[in-house]
Amino acid sequence: MALLEIKGLTTEVSGYKIIDNLDFSVEANELRVLLGPNGAGKTTLIAMITGQFKPTAGKIFFDGKDITGRAPDEIFLAGISRKFQVPNMYETLSVYDNVMISLQTDRKVFKYMFKRVSPAENERIWEILEFIELADRANDPADTMSHGERQWLEMGMLIGSNPKLLLLDEPTTGMTEQGKQRTAQLIEKIAKSHTVLLVEHDMHVVRRLGKKVTVLHQGKLLAEGPLAEVVENEMVKAVYLGKGRH
Amino acid sequence: MAINLAGGGATVRKVRRARLIPLWALILGALVMALIGTSPHYAGTDSYVVGLIGKFLCFAIFALSVDLIWGFAGILSLGQAVYFGIGAYMVALSMKLNYTLENATRYGGNIPDFMEWNGLTEVPGFMAPLLSTPVAVALALAIPTLLAFIFGVITFKRHIYGVYCAVITLAEALILERFIVEYQAYTGGFNGITDYSNLRGAPFLWVIIAVTVVCFLGARVLTHSRIGTVLKSIRDNDVRAEFMGYNVANYRIFVFCISAFMAAGAGAMYAAWVGIVSFLDTGPLLSVEAVIWTAVGGRATIIGPFIGAFLIRGLEFVLSGLDIELAGRSIAEYWQIFMGALFIAVVLWIPDGIVGTIGNWVRKRGTGTLGQIREDQDRLAHDRQHDWDPAGATKPGEERV
Numbered sequence: 001m002a003l004l005e006i007k008g009l010t011t012e013v014s015g016y017k018i019i020d021n022l023d024f025s026v027e028a029n030e031l032r033v034l035l036g037p038n039g040a041g042k043t044t045l046i047a048m049i050t051g052q053f054k055p056t057a058g059k060i061f062f063d064g065k066d067i068t069g070r071a072p073d074e075i076f077l078a079g080i081s082r083k084f085q086v087p088n089m090y091e092t093l094s095v096y097d098n099v100m101i102s103l104q105t106d107r108k109v110f111k112y113m114f115k116r117v118s119p120a121e122n123e124r125i126w127e128i129l130e131f132i133e134l135a136d137r138a139n140d141p142a143d144t145m146s147h148g149e150r151q152w153l154e155m156g157m158l159i160g161s162n163p164k165l166l167l168l169d170e171p172t173t174g175m176t177e178q179g180k181q182r183t184a185q186l187i188e189k190i191a192k193s194h195t196v197l198l199v200e201h202d203m204h205v206v207r208r209l210g211k212k213v214t215v216l217h218q219g220k221l222l223a224e225g226p227l228a229e230v231v232e233n234e235m236v237k238a239v240y241l242g243k244g245r246h
Numbered sequence: 247m248a249i250n251l252a253g254g255g256a257t258v259r260k261v262r263r264a265r266l267i268p269l270w271a272l273i274l275g276a277l278v279m280a281l282i283g284t285s286p287h288y289a290g291t292d293s294y295v296v297g298l299i300g301k302f303l304c305f306a307i308f309a310l311s312v313d314l315i316w317g318f319a320g321i322l323s324l325g326q327a328v329y330f331g332i333g334a335y336m337v338a339l340s341m342k343l344n345y346t347l348e349n350a351t352r353y354g355g356n357i358p359d360f361m362e363w364n365g366l367t368e369v370p371g372f373m374a375p376l377l378s379t380p381v382a383v384a385l386a387l388a389i390p391t392l393l394a395f396i397f398g399v400i401t402f403k404r405h406i407y408g409v410y411c412a413v414i415t416l417a418e419a420l421i422l423e424r425f426i427v428e429y430q431a432y433t434g435g436f437n438g439i440t441d442y443s444n445l446r447g448a449p450f451l452w453v454i455i456a457v458t459v460v461c462f463l464g465a466r467v468l469t470h471s472r473i474g475t476v477l478k479s480i481r482d483n484d485v486r487a488e489f490m491g492y493n494v495a496n497y498r499i500f501v502f503c504i505s506a507f508m509a510a511g512a513g514a515m516y517a518a519w520v521g522i523v524s525f526l527d528t529g530p531l532l533s534v535e536a537v538i539w540t541a542v543g544g545r546a547t548i549i550g551p552f553i554g555a556f557l558i559r560g561l562e563f564v565l566s567g568l569d570i571e572l573a574g575r576s577i578a579e580y581w582q583i584f585m586g587a588l589f590i591a592v593v594l595w596i597p598d599g600i601v602g603t604i605g606n607w608v609r610k611r612g613t614g615t616l617g618q619i620r621e622d623q624d625r626l627a628h629d630r631q632h633d634w635d636p637a638g639a640t641k642p643g644e645e646r647v
């Protein structure tokens with residue numbers, strides 16, 4: 001069974017089907033890119049998987065367990081970490097503390113009460129900070145970081161939680177060309193040891209990654225396969241690139 | 247699936263943190279407490295100023311309890327006086343009951359006068375446990391904490407926070423205030439509970455000082471610890487914290503209970519020190535006042551509420567002593583207007599409060615690490631303008647999916 005398996009997922013908001021009977025799966029240790037025009041349901045799909053919204057019908061299985069309609073914190077503890085579209089972190093805390101908060105520990109209040117950062121945890125935080133190349137800014141508050149640095153910090157926070165599946169929602173939005181390249185590099189590095197589901201708009205980045213691609217359109221699965229094949233697909237061309245442009 | 251992250255290792259791995267208690271704060275705090283503790287010796291035990299100081303210390307603890315939830319966990323409560331008031335009423339009732347057992351009222355009875363007026367002939371059974379002082383103190387602390395827990399479960403578990411939570415807490419304070427006025431046979435009603443022996447004097451002042459020190463040190467340890475970092479993270483971004491696997495509601499309930507416990511302790515000591523409690527000590531007015539003390543002193547600082555409470559209450563005292571008339575009335579009658587104006591001014595011009603603003607100023611002046619942060623901030627604000635290019639990130643002609 002695949003790591004993430006979605007069966008017949010449907011989400012309806014006032015009669016309009018944002019996600020329409022979707023079957024979709026991600027294998028372990030895979031880097032999958034999710035494509036789709038605006039309103040295709042990409043972010044909604046991620047919101048369903050992480051428990052932000054509840055689906056109208058259908059099931060979501062993760063790691064063999066049914067996680068449909070569970071609370072966000074429970075789904076996180078099951079092993080799914082999510083990066084938001086807009087960088088989302090703790091603004092007044094330092095970069096170090098942002099990663100520290102994300103570390104995998106028992107998160108129950110009374111277990112947490114007298115806990116301190118152990119040397120092993122400290123080591124791990126620094127490893128992550130060096131991995132995302134932000135170690136020299138460890139003591140700065142997160143709100144002093146640039147947009148790109150915030151995106152990388154959030155990815156570092158996700159790694160810190162040791163997830164089985166990372167959901168990255170458009171991590172390159174609003175970045176400069178160099179920023180996008182650095183982000184793509186970081187995603188490649190992360191994908192070496194993690195399962196990643198990436199929502200991406202930028203074709204340069206998608207081409208560079210060159211992995212299996214899933215295209216959504218109006219909440220339905222339009223095409224799936226290696227990038228080169230999908231780009232040649234007539235339907236994809238019609239939906240996406242506009243008729244007659246290719 | 248832990249990954250082996252072979253890093254460059256060139257950077258200096260050093261975490262910069264403020265000390266738990268800086269030496270200057272320790273010395274200054276000890277000096278202030280010694281000064282307060284010895285005040286009965288040179289001002290006289292019965293002096294009005296000593297009475298005020300003990301009262302202010304209780305208010306400082308109360309303001310700290312507001313700061314703990316508002317400044318550090320982002321929960322604005324406009325009804326924190328509920329917990330302060332219940333603590334105060336428990337102790338006041340206990341003292342009043344014990345006092346009337348030995349000193350008959352002017353009607354000759356051995357039950358509190360307000361019960362006599364309302365036709366009761368003996369102390370109601372459910373109040374009997376209050377006759378024992380330890381039980382009364384335990385109840386004064388336990389009941390507010392339990393109430394806070396129930397309140398937390400009802401609101402935070404249902405994802406009610408922010409403005410909605412503030413409104414509910416405000417309603418809570420109004421309800422308790424009405425309740426106390428209505429059930430006057432048990433609470434003394436509009437007049438409150440008066441005429442019982444208070445504990446004003448040097449020994450009890452030291453008790454208050456000790457509790458104050460424990461509360462402020464405890465709050466510092468809590469907010470400086472790892473769980474304090476989690477609370478701040480929830481304040482900064484509760485959605486992210488939830489998607490990081492934290493049960494945000496449980497953390498909110500936890501800090502809300504600690505805050506209520508602290509407020510109840512302050513209320514209990516207040517009742518014993520002052521010797522009078524009334525419905526005003528449980529109402530929205532005192533709750534909002536505590537929020538103002540915290541805002542003026544400095545949100546999210548430990549010492550801010552202390553300074554705010556002493557400064558504003560002290561100012562009120564000084565103003566009321568002045569013999570200046572304004573439009574035919576004493577200047578002290580305009581106190582509420584003045585306090586409102588002060589609050590607006592603080593929010594507009596020094597939103598970080600007195601302590602927070604001084605802290606920012608020291609950081610800005612400093613050439614060390616914190617000065618560096620400020621410099622970086624300016625540089626990055628500049629960078630970000632170029633970096634952040636929503637929607638228009640792609641140039642014309644570029645492929646965009």
